């Protein structure tokens with residue numbers, strides 16, 4: 001009897017929301033009260049090997065149901081696929097999902113539908129890495145460069161990065177990989193922390209958390225800015241006094257400003273030596289970022305957490321609009337598109353300092369930076385992964401920080417698996433936490 005090849009049998013989706021707005025965790029100039037949420041997906045198979053593919057995209061609360069529905073709309077492309085073929089070529093699913101001739105109208109390659117594609121593809125990569133019994137960073141760093149190139153969609157970016165460029169970069173990136181892997185396993189990858197700097201925190205809390213960050217080994221912290229200039233001057237002075245001169249302080253406006261405001265506001269804060277200004281204006285405004293960069297140097301310009309795809313990143317790089325490129329593991333079309341973006345950054349020589357935080361974004365994106373260090377850029381110089389100390393306890397393999405550095409995750413997969421009890425408690429609106437919460441507020445349980 002011939003064994004039937006294993007298939008994807010189900011694409012299960014979950015609306016998971018955490019009540020973070022109550023502590024002002026995550027508050028910034030544009031998002032005063034986020035409830036950090038995951039539109040979560042599990043790919044189930046009939047392989048009987050115990051492996052599932054877990055993935056998600058991050059939202060800030062309301063609308064997470066819309067995001068979940070978008071993932072569900074991809075189901076017909078995924079259910080019934082051969083597990084072996086899917087894991088051998090996630091790029092084939094990427095092309096099918098991006099190319100869906102009806103869903104494409106909702107993008108193309110941007111917004112809710114594209115984030116849904118990212119969640120699904122990240123789940124495929126999680127499954128592929130589990131089947132290989134490797135953490136994803138290691139799978140990516142060990143595979144043939146030719147195969148990695150086959151996973152990249154060069155459409156619309158070939159004028160800046162050709163497949164030949166990508167192959168050359170990945171082959172050159174392999175030199176010395178074994179030594180870097182040893183170093184990574186020993187020393188981890190540098191991080192920086194945003195935990196002190198949320199806009200809703202008092203000055204005392206800012207001072208305490210900034211000092212704690214330095215004591216914990218971080219060499220960079222980040223402050224949210226952009227709501228009130230006098231407040232920002234006071235908070236930046238407070239932070240600088242707390243950490244001293246040797247620590248980098250990045251600032252983040254979360255898209256609050258017009259271009260001229262961004263320039264004036266950043267220059268008004270320059271006396272405190274901010275390392276970068278993040279998201280000074282709309283993530284779609286490439287020429288605006290370029291104008292800000294020219295006017296605020298030597299303060300660096302960083303963006304990316306809301307950059308919708310590789311094509312906008314390409315233009316930011318071509319226009320000389322950014323000093324620091326901030327990939328997000330769950331904004332674009334998954335690992336495949338982030339490979340394209342990492343390759344673009346390497347081609348242009350721009351350091352990648354990923355956006356993270358939210359829920360689970362640290363867990364995911366560490367794999368991409370570690371791959372980049374091992375097998376593409378070959379360096380951690382001027383590269384740091386954002387770290388926010390929230391919600392890690394909900395994952396089966398949470399990030400491990402030591403001396404301000406991310407330890408290399410060793411569990412097979414993409415570190416995306418959320419604890420079953422967390423999903424049961426925070427599933428919206430019928431998880432045990434939300435039911436009890438409504439009852440406590442006098443609503444209908």
Ligand SMILES: [Mg+2]
Pocket residue numbers: 252254278279305355
């Ligand atoms: Mg940010």
